[in-house]
Amino acid sequence: MKHKNIMVVGTSSGAGKSITVTGLCRAFFKDGHTVLPFKSQNMALNSYITKDGHEMGRAQAVQAVACEVEAHYSMNPILLKPTGDRRIQVIVNGKSIGNMGGLEYGSYKAELKKDIMHAYNHIKNNSQIAVVEGAGSPVELNIKQDDIVNMGLAEMIDAPVILVADIDRGGVFASIYGTICLMEPEERARVKGVIINKFRGNVDILKPGLSKIEELTGVPILGVMPYFELDIEDEDGVTEKFNKIKNKKGExxxxxxxxxxxxxxxxxxxxxxxxxxxxxxxxxxxxxxxxxxxxxxxxxxxxxxxxxxxxxxxxxxxxxxxxxxxxxxxxxxxxxxxxxxxxxxxxxxxxxxxxxxxxxxxxxxxxxxxxxxxxxxxxxxxxxxxxxxxxxxxxxxxxxxxxxxxxxxxxxxxxxxxxxxxxxxxxxxxxxxxxxxxxxxxxxxxxxxxxxxLQRKESEIDFEQYRLRELDKLEKIFRENVDMKAIYKILEGEL
CATH class of the missing domain: 3.40.50.880 (Class I glutamine amidotransferase (GATase) domain)
Incomplete structure (x- = not known):
């Protein structure tokens, strides 16, 4: 199979990009493909160390588990770790190059395109399918110039794009329409489908809205993911774990x-x-x-x-x-x-x-x-x-x-x-x-x-097995609610 890629961007941070990429990775892997995740630039304090001592985003390491491959820093060549006082530690190709202020990094990041392309070519040469994740929103108008992580990256690697939106926070149709309308015409042409995340209720209620947003944007809805509990590692502070006590009846x-x-x-x-x-x-x-x-x-x-x-x-x-x-x-x-x-x-x-x-x-x-x-x-x-x-x-x-x-x-x-x-x-x-x-x-x-x-207990399953079980749960829910046939057509350039 000739190498293919597909990119996932979101209407906002926390819209469900990471979970969508993870679900796609697991589904493609289970379908027998060699698949690797890629995120050119990640801002997160949850990081992972590879076998050769390189640091990368934890989310991409989990996505590597979904692909059942060893994590490699090329999956996340740029990692930004906020340090406080409006400064970030900049990690390039798995190694820290020091701390920078926001303006300093904004001026510097254009130089990172060569590192990003070098890392992506490593992914390309070692996979049949690359599942690429954006960051934040793709239409942050104040920082769109020299974009290296959203639609700018999609152009760099010539990737079709899926837009994901979170209905749980409200205003999902406005966020989908607004995001697509704020894109440049050549960017809109890359958007091949939309996935809506975290829906609570009967999807039939949504159907009139789904038809209308397809009519307005010309982009098909590929699926509506239900709200469900899944226990895999979160990318960063955008997590519900801080807002609740888990297992409230625990002793x-x-x-x-x-x-x-x-x-x-x-x-x-x-x-x-x-x-x-x-x-x-x-x-x-x-x-x-x-x-x-x-x-x-x-x-x-x-x-x-x-x-x-x-x-x-x-x-x-x-x-x-x-x-x-x-x-x-x-x-x-x-x-x-x-x-x-x-x-x-x-x-x-x-x-x-x-x-x-x-x-x-x-x-x-x-x-x-x-x-x-x-x-x-x-x-x-x-x-x-x-x-x-x-x-x-x-x-x-x-x-x-x-x-x-x-x-x-x-x-x-x-x-x-x-x-x-x-x-x-x-x-x-x-x-x-x-x-x-x-x-x-x-x-x-x-x-x-x-x-x-209390009575002693021994774990019936180790954490690695538990993680794979949760990833299989995600894959099952993903297949039940997202049109995988359409996604394969997007990969093949038929949609």
Whole structure:
């Protein structure tokens, strides 16, 4: 099969581009094609580290799972990570090139077209079908010049386009019509179909509106996706996970500190698949006090987030609860926050050069100029405290951090550097994906169950199997509600 491509753009951020691309990837893969995802530029704090140590958007890594291929940085050559103070860290081809302001990046991004095309050609040469994702809206009139991620990219790679819109937020027909009308004629010619997402109710009610919008735009409606629950990792802060407690009847309560610059909150997903677990994202001190475990997740700006939780009284409440024996787990930036202090001599994160941490671990962290990005596999040792009776278990994960941490605490791994440590009820680690290790997450949850007089449980399915099951669920719903025959015609240039 000659290489084909198809691009998905949205009427707005959060319209459903990522889930549509993921569904297409899974469907094409199940139909026997070699398929790869591509997003030229992604702005997100959820990132992933490839086997060769390159950083890329987490959403594209999940889409790679849907294609059942190894994630590669060419799937997302440009990753932008907001750092605070109106600056972004710019990651090109998997490696950081430093921080920039918005205007500075706007002037610079035209130079990235060669990197984008180099990455796309890698995708093209290694796939039969490329499913390409846009970003935000394709008709942001103030930044359309030198576009490298929406219709400008569609022209660069000569891709037909599907427009997706979210009906749940209201005004879906206006957003479809307005988006298409604001495109240039040559851009409109590329739009071959529309998918409407998150519809609640009987689709027959929509049919008069669907016919009218097709008449007005000349673009067919390819499908209406229902509102449904799906548990796969979210791309960034546009997520419903922060707005609800999962499994409200669960017997284990876990509080996750929702830091201002929270990153890789997908680390928590492997815990949330347990039916007896509640996950609550905490933004104020008064929300703490009724949990069995507190998790401090990753951060893109550890010092600013540390300062923020101190000002809100969250830090003091965590310290108080830790003294009562509540287990505290810190991951990456959360690990750094648990220490005696965080130092930033080079101003990597901002103007604050040093800030005391929570003092729950006898460690300190220095922000260095070089960023460590690596996958990790090793052995987590029974080191007492929260890990008592763990035994020695194999673990894997990945690291993304500029801080170098050292101190008097024992190492729970055999590495020269401090990857993980434990002190009584406090556990800190640099490993993103630590809870994806089923043996570890089962151990932590069973400690809580035993303490509460509940029955021990062992997971019937590991997180990787669970993720594939959810992707198959997405594929089934996608096929039931979207005209795949029409999509194949678009691929072949027949529609």
């Amino acid at each position: 284990i309560n876990i509080s996750v500190i929702k830091l201002k610059h929270i990153s890789n909150f997908t680390d928590i997903d492997a815990l949330s698949i347990n039916e007896d677990v509640n996950i609550n994202y905490v933004t104020s001190a008064h929300e703490l006090g009724d949990e069995d475990l507190i998790v401090i997740p990753g951060s893109k700006n550890t010092i600013d987030d540390l300062k923020d939780i101190k000002e809100k009284g969250i830090a003091q409440e965590i310290i108080k609860l830790s003294r009562k024996g509540v287990p505290i787990i810190g991951i990456c930036g959360g690990f750094q926050i648990l220490g005696e202090k965080v130092l930033d001599p080079y101003g990597i994160e901002g103007d604050i050069k040093e800030l005391p941490g929570l003092g729950l671990l006898d460690i300190e962290t220095v922000m260095e100029k070089e960023k460590l990005t690596t996958q990790y596999s090793g052995v987590l040792k029974d080191s007492g405290g929260l890990l008592e009776n763990l035994g020695d278990i194999a673990i894997k994960g990945y690291e993304i951090h500029q801080g170098v941490t050292s101190g008097k605490e024992i190492s729970c791994t055999e590495d020269d550097r401090l990857v993980a440590t434990v002190k009584e009820n406090i556990f800190g680690t640099y490993l993103h994906g630590i809870f994806d290790n089923t043996e570890f997450s089962d151990f932590i949850l069973n400690k809580i169950r035993e303490k509460k007089g």
